[in-house]
Amino acid sequence: MAKLDPKIPAGPLADKWRRHKTEIKLVNPANKRKYEVIVVGAGLAGSSAAATLAELGYKVKSFVFHDSPRRAHSIAAQGGINAAKNYQNDGDSVHRLFYDTLKGGDYRAREANVHRLAEVSVNIIDQCAAQGVPFAREYGGLLANRSFGGAQVSRTFYARGQTGQQLLLGAYSALSRMVGAGGVELHTNSEMLDLVLVDGHAKGIIVRDLITGTITRHSADAVILATGGYGNVFNLSTYARQSNATAIWRAYKRGACLANPCYTQIHPTCIPVSGDYQSKLTLMSESLRNDGRIWVPKRKEDAKKDPASIPEADRDYYLERIYPSFGNLAPRDVSSRAAMRMCDEGRGVGETGLGVYLDFANAIKRLGEPAVRERYGNLFDIYHEITAENAYRSPMRIFPAVHYTMGGLWVDYNLMSNIPGLFVLGEANFSDHGANRLGASALMQGLADGYFVIPYTLGDYLAGQKPGARPKNDAAEFKQAEENVSAMTRRFLSNKGKEPVSHFHKRLGKIMWEHCGMARNRAGLEAALQKIPALREEFWANVRVPGSADTLNQSLEQAGRIADFLELGELLCRDALTREESCGGHFREEYQHPDGECKRDDEKFAHVAAWEYQGEGKVPLRNTEPLNYEFTKMSVRSYK
């Protein structure tokens, strides 16, 4: 059984991080260059970590499956990044950001982690501004802010509708600087396919060069995974097409615990599905909800009518009606489920009936079209490209889609997993968002982990490792791991199946969305736990992977990732089945209040569920880490 010590420092909440920083071990500056650190992934968390660790003097090897670090999917985040700067003088503070994030996560995150996140949020903005990130400005040259879902203050910093892009390009510029200076060895088109453990410590990885097919072994003193979330287990999502869980899943199979996989976020404002050829769902930034009003017709019969022909009196602005104090800015999970309920009642709009209106008519009347264009122009353009509809003239149609995964590899306060030497940052870990993530918090967490947490906590581990003592990559453990990878490749290429990989991914996605999507129940989850292993068996019997191993082979890449999703999906459903309560993004129909809100069970489930692999075909072990709320009262989350 895995030992899960969260290592939360003692003392008052607001002093924990400061004290911890002064008490943890340091690595002598002259010794830093003797340590090699592998960083896998180059999104916000990976790029910022690689750049910062190299600045400190560590030898960093950065691995990314993209052709350039700048392509990582952090680039697609639109809305903004939270920070408790209180530049607007509207009552914000570190404590308030901490509290909002903790409450937004439905009291399923660690207090100490969330408080640290709120504390370093202010440093992130300073850092990014100094890098030249072109944040939105007021006329006097000061930074501008906007409000975002789940918050009653304006604490979100943004760069038009491309905040993730600009923050990632900032981190990428810091990384590029260190590559140029020789501090980071950059490996692009390089996919991690296994984790290597030596004496129980993470000491290396096995990598496939996606262009040449060459498999290589890399040893290091510590391994950092910053490889993002696993939302593509649903096939259709707002994730990039190639986003995958292979790195974290293979680490899980080497013994790292996977925590709370059932916490998945369904984002309320995405463009609805149009056909079965569809490869991806496109997000419309939540910032649209600042000025757009969400509605459906009051009567079912009006659902197919032209929205312009439906008079005000016949429209139901349901978020404003049900949640008067938050209105259209209710948190994501709450808004998504409300949209689903409207569609279940038969009042959904558009061809499929799976959509609600997001209407800017009022905002255009109030602010004028140019002001709306300035705030959201690029989003209206995206909407037009995809749907050929003009949202300045008629309301957008939106529907929820899988967007983020709060679950991930279990980490302690130092961001180290239960495998010593294996650190996990950003969306790939489980630590800060509890059961639901608030808008503009993902960018904050990725950069907090990379710029301001790991540079301190990595030293604490490395100080206990003798400089220059890392194993050589011809050790038996490396050979075994490489053989593991090669065997899987051979199995794929020699399989005499008939169906392409995408066939199985689509079917898995349908099972996941139907049984483990926005609303879950025992019968559905039990059905999914039958269907997924059967589909997995069919996959291995009938998948066809053309081409060879020693060249660029996108079918082979995809096959490995889908094979992992076919296992991870089962664990996700198992976690959802075991968690007999509703909280945040995890909604069990059996556990709800009469008004349809989440019914948490703090007595039985105020804990982290960290799953431990037990071997192929065996039921994984469910470890728990209790969540002790010392400083905050766990209240019922209300946005009314």
Place this chain on the structure above:
Amino acid sequence: MVAQKSAKQLFSVTLRVWRQAGPDASGQFVDYPATGVNPDMSFLELLDVVNDGLTVQGGEPIAFAHDCREGICGTCSCTINGKPHGPGHGIATCQLYMRSFADGDVIVVEPFRARAFPIQKDLVTDRSAFDRIQQAGGFISVRTGAAPDANSILVPKADADLAMDAAACIGCGACAAACKNASAMLFVAAKVSHLGLMPQGQPERNQRVLAMVQTMDEAGFGNCTNQYECSAVCPKNISHDFIARLNRDFFTATLRSAFKPTSAASGGGAG
């Protein structure tokens, strides 16, 4: 609007695709008929469908670069009917929808072609030259943790807006692929202008432009001859005016570097 969409007509096209087994192999065009094309399908989704068909029939799918499929990561890079990113304006390949084509069309699909972008396979090219240009100087040297309070650096809104226009570049390489000289001036101009417009970017402004231009030249990109094919195909509509700004910065930096007195102690840190 809703009524219009329900009268959807499926149609057929022929994809004439560049196939090339590897960097050193010779390539050729191969025709692939595609039927049942939905106008709401994206162009890359059609390639997915064609590839699944090829796989089932025992062929090898067409390799093409793609990822976010929402026009921001800059991975997708097809030249379609002779134009990088295809017939649309201000969009990346992934944002092209089949409604832009008509029944019976022959659609010619090639990789981005430029000397500095060698073909790796089929439609996939190596654009790492862009990363090398960035590594040479596309940054502000600020150590993590050393930044002053963000509001202590005031940036006039007009400058911030213009910097953002330049910073919107997604690094796809369409500019170089469209240029008859395979010039990367628009790409470099965007980065140099973004950082040069910000007060934070001033200390390294001269050395940045010199280093980036030098690396661009070494990578094998050509020179700009003011045809503006680059901005015409740019998925983010980045203006060629930034090239003028790059030229001004380069000229000033060249002069300054020739005549600027430097301290005898420069390069040394605090003892």
